[in-house]
Every structure is written in structure tokens, then in C-alpha cells.
Amino acid sequence: MTDTEVLIAGAGPVGLTAALELSRRGVTCRLVDRLPERLPYARAVGIQPRTLEVWDRTGVARAALDAAIPLRGQLVYVNGTEEARIDMALPPEVPYGFAALPQYETERILEEHLARFGGSIERGTELLSFVQDADGVTSRLRTTAGAEQEVRSLFLVGCDGAHSVVRKTLGLSFEGGALPEEYMLADVEVDWDLAPGWTVRSMHHTPDGDVDDLLVCIPLPGRCRYRMSMLVPPELSPRDRPEAKDAVAHGLETERAPRLEHVQAVLDRLSPRPTTASAMRWSSVFRISHRIVDRYGEGRVFVAGDAAHIHPPTGAQGMNTGIQDAYNLGWKLALATRGVAHPELPASYDTERRPVGEEVVGRTLRHATQGIQADPDDPVTVGLREAQLLIAYPDSPLVEPGPAAGPGPAAGERAPDCGGLLDPLATFPLRLYDVLRERDHVLLLHADSADETKGFEELADTARGVAHGQLTCYCVLPEGVDAGPLPLPVLRDSRGEFRERYGTGGSDAFLVRPDGYLGARVSPAAQGPLSAALTRVFAA
Numbered sequence: 001m002t003d004t005e006v007l008i009a010g011a012g013p014v015g016l017t018a019a020l021e022l023s024r025r026g027v028t029c030r031l032v033d034r035l036p037e038r039l040p041y042a043r044a045v046g047i048q049p050r051t052l053e054v055w056d057r058t059g060v061a062r063a064a065l066d067a068a069i070p071l072r073g074q075l076v077y078v079n080g081t082e083e084a085r086i087d088m089a090l091p092p093e094v095p096y097g098f099a100a101l102p103q104y105e106t107e108r109i110l111e112e113h114l115a116r117f118g119g120s121i122e123r124g125t126e127l128l129s130f131v132q133d134a135d136g137v138t139s140r141l142r143t144t145a146g147a148e149q150e151v152r153s154l155f156l157v158g159c160d161g162a163h164s165v166v167r168k169t170l171g172l173s174f175e176g177g178a179l180p181e182e183y184m185l186a187d188v189e190v191d192w193d194l195a196p197g198w199t200v201r202s203m204h205h206t207p208d209g210d211v212d213d214l215l216v217c218i219p220l221p222g223r224c225r226y227r228m229s230m231l232v233p234p235e236l237s238p239r240d241r242p243e244a245k246d247a248v249a250h251g252l253e254t255e256r257a258p259r260l261e262h263v264q265a266v267l268d269r270l271s272p273r274p275t276t277a278s279a280m281r282w283s284s285v286f287r288i289s290h291r292i293v294d295r296y297g298e299g300r301v302f303v304a305g306d307a308a309h310i311h312p313p314t315g316a317q318g319m320n321t322g323i324q325d326a327y328n329l330g331w332k333l334a335l336a337t338r339g340v341a342h343p344e345l346p347a348s349y350d351t352e353r354r355p356v357g358e359e360v361v362g363r364t365l366r367h368a369t370q371g372i373q374a375d376p377d378d379p380v381t382v383g384l385r386e387a388q389l390l391i392a393y394p395d396s397p398l399v400e401p402g403p404a405a406g407p408g409p410a411a412g413e414r415a416p417d418c419g420g421l422l423d424p425l426a427t428f429p430l431r432l433y434d435v436l437r438e439r440d441h442v443l444l445l446h447a448d449s450a451d452e453t454k455g456f457e458e459l460a461d462t463a464r465g466v467a468h469g470q471l472t473c474y475c476v477l478p479e480g481v482d483a484g485p486l487p488l489p490v491l492r493d494s495r496g497e498f499r500e501r502y503g504t505g506g507s508d509a510f511l512v513r514p515d516g517y518l519g520a521r522v523s524p525a526a527q528g529p530l531s532a533a534l535t536r537v538f539a540a
Helices: 013-023 049-060 060-066 102-115 167-169 260-270 317-340 350-370 379-386 432-436 456-466 497-503 529-536
Strands: 004-009 030-035 072-077 081-087 121-123 128-132 137-142 148-158 174-178 185-189 198-205 213-219 223-229 278-287 290-295 300-302 442-444 472-480 492-493 508-512 518-521
Touching: 004 013, 004 317, 013 102, 013 223, 049 213, 049 317, 049 432, 060 102, 060 260, 072 128, 081 121, 081 128, 081 350, 121 432, 128 167, 128 492, 185 260, 198 260, 213 260, 260 278, 278 518, 290 350, 317 350, 442 456, 442 497, 456 529, 492 497, 518 529
Parallel strands: 004 030, 004 148, 030 121, 072 198, 148 300, 442 472, 472 492
Antiparallel strands: 072 081, 128 137, 137 148, 174 290, 185 223, 185 278, 198 213, 213 223, 442 508, 508 518
């Protein structure tokens, strides 16, 4: 007997994402957080295009776009001279750009969306301990009134940050270290005339080329409002302060709050234009560690976000990686709670997401210590990687090996968007992402001729059966192909974008997972490999 199907500890963006993904799939969950209220700090502010794609799938994207502002690029200054202007434009087929949104706004949007499915945060409630067995997890909670209670759940997800109780109780290692530098953060307004939407990175180099002074400004919604980071001045970092090289020294401090004059002193030295800072909303000293767990879970208990990986904030990768951790785990636990998942489906979370965490920790540490110029790839590839659009799972146990590399995405890669799809009942063209929105697994059956559609009905029926009904099927046809009445919804590829983006020609089957990655690409469309891909996910 369980009190709830999933217990989630920590109600930041990662925990909220996990709760939202479970709740909108009908899974009962409890979301607890020890804080009495949402923190009003613009901590994580960068929203990656891939996160916006995830939010598109969940129906959150519109609210986020209304609240955010676009990030257009970065202006780089060295010793007062503009050295680079890095445009953050992406290829035209990418549906979303880079955005800035304060973390408290991200949390508000996710919390409001969660409420649509009956979910809420239990504030002032702390996870104290837990034990798990073959059938579930028994957790001890302490409420805001100080009372303790026991909760039984099928699964426990720890989104409880860098000092995670879940991680420590599981005994997961957290290898890494701490950077020696300390930074101060401030949310301020300035009166310069720099173009809006551009981040500013201004450095002072010594004659030897070393950076001895640094200012980074990220625009926020509002008039000339920025979240600024800079090195801590000596008066805020006393020499006799104990070192924390071996501790998990990560995140905001409350003991030492920089004042406006500290921020202004750095602006006087490094601002590319003479300017005055004002309207400081908050400030803090920020410390950075770089660490990652040896595994993302054990049995029925998992960690996500900062509980699993922490690293420098370079490139705004942390929160976005955590949100995508939770999204990956959420749809898998939903199938597991329904009893229709392959027994090893929850364990694939570690297999797929831990390599992503390792890469992000390594890359952000490299960029923090050597600069983004340490990345040897061409600018387009660098931009796509920073946008988190190159994440793929080709070696996942869930992915059915597809055809040799060629045009279009392979199994395990992100399913790209495309436009110009016509539904016979809609008077306007659709994007593919419109069709995928708020769906779970989707099977796209493409054909170039009427003859190639023969067998599609049987293929779709069998696939739905293997997927326990958790599958939606579409037939995608070029304009002008008359396949007669089909027992499947038909989308017309009016502009040929699907054919181009997916590199298809003839009969093909594309199995799109709930997280927007291809579980299989079968060419020509055939039942055997498609069923094999589905049985990697679903119970027999």
C-alpha cells in the first residue's frame, strides 16, 4: 500500500518539471520543499532552445516566451576594447532561440502549470531519511509544524540540490572539486546605451595575458536590467576565511552581501561605457564546485539536477540540464507506475543522462578556466552544443539501431521540427511540434506513393498493441499522393520540409519518444524492427 506513487524532494525547476511530467500523465505524486516560499533571486537565468522545445511538448512554452526576453549574442571586451561580437543565431529550422528568464519566473510558470493537473508544493516540508525495498520506498518527512510523518511511495526522486539528502543517503560519490575564485552576483539596472539582448563579458588582461579582473552581465526582463557577476573584492573575502576546497562549495551565500558600491567599483573599471548602477534587487557571493555522481540512482530512488551534477554557470547549462534530466525520468516513471514499462526502463535514465552530465561538467569547467575559445569546433556546432541541441542517445538500450548514417536524424537523435504540414480539417499549416505537443510516443509513417501505404494499418495496430495503447500514429504523405481512405490521420508534407529534414524517400517509420528523440528509424517501414524498438520500452 502506497501513500503516493512518486515522492519528489525539492521544488526548484527540476523538481517542478518532474512533478509536472508525472501529474499530467495521471501519476499521483507529492512534491515537498523545505523552504517556506519561492526564493526571489535571479539565479539561473539562461533558457536554452532545447529546454523551450521540451516546454513546447508540455504546453509550457507559450507562458515562458511571454515572460522571457531574447538573448541575441555576446559582446566581448578586453582592456576596454571590443574584441568580439558573437551572434547567437541558430539555423532557421530550429524553432526557438536563446532566452533569459529569472529562475523565480521559471518556477512560477511551472508551478502554475502543475496546478492545472491538481499538483502543488508542500512548503516547509523536509525529507529527513528513507529506506527502500523491492516494492517501494518509505520516507520520513518533517513538516513546517515540526511534526514527522512516514510516507510510502513506489519511487523517490531527489531534486534537493548540491547538499542532497537523497544522494548522501544512497551513498553516491560526488567526485570533483571547487574553483578557488569567488564571485559576487547582483541584480541591478544600468544606464548605458548598449544594444538590448546582448550579454557583456568584459575582462582585464595582464601583460602576460592572464585575466585578473572580470565582469559578466546577462540581460533580464526589464529596462536595462542585468544580472552581473564579478570577482569578489578583498574586503568581502578575508584572508583568514577557511578554505572549502574539499567541500561542496556551490551556490549563493547569505552571510556576505555585496553593496551597490562594490558593483559600481567594478563597473568603473570594466564597463564598456560609463554607467551608473541602481535599483539593486539582491546581491550575494557565489561559490562554484564541479562534481558529478557515480550513478544517477539505485533501485527505486533517483537524483536529478544539482543533486547529480554541479558545475560552473558558463553557458547557462546547469538548470537546463537538470530540467531535461527530470523530463527524461518523468515519462519513464509514468510508464513504470502504470505497469506497462519494460523492467529496465527506469534504469535507462542513468545510462542516457549520466554521460550528458559528464560532458556538461567537463565542458563548462573548460570554458570557465580557458574560455569558450577552448572549444575547437566551428561556430555553428558550438552554438548548437550550447543550445543543447546536439544531445543524443545512440548507445541507449532503448534505441533500436537504424540505417547507416545518411541524411536526416538517426535513431537516438533529436527529432527535428518542420513546417508546412496540412491536416484535412485545418485551414492553416502545422509544425510537426504542434502534432507532437502533449503526446507520448508518436509513430510517423511516411510514404511517397499509395502502394507504399499498404500495410500501414496493420503496422500501426500492432505497434499500438505492443505499446499497450500508449502510442499515436500518423501517416505523412507528399502533396498529390492519393492513398484513398486510410484508417490513420494523414498529414500532407506540403512544402517537402518533412522529407528534407528527415532525409526520407519512400516508406519509412519514425518512432518519436515522449522526450522528442527517435527511438527507432525503420527503412523501409517494417513490423519486426519497429516492434523490437517498442519492446525495449514497454513490458511484454
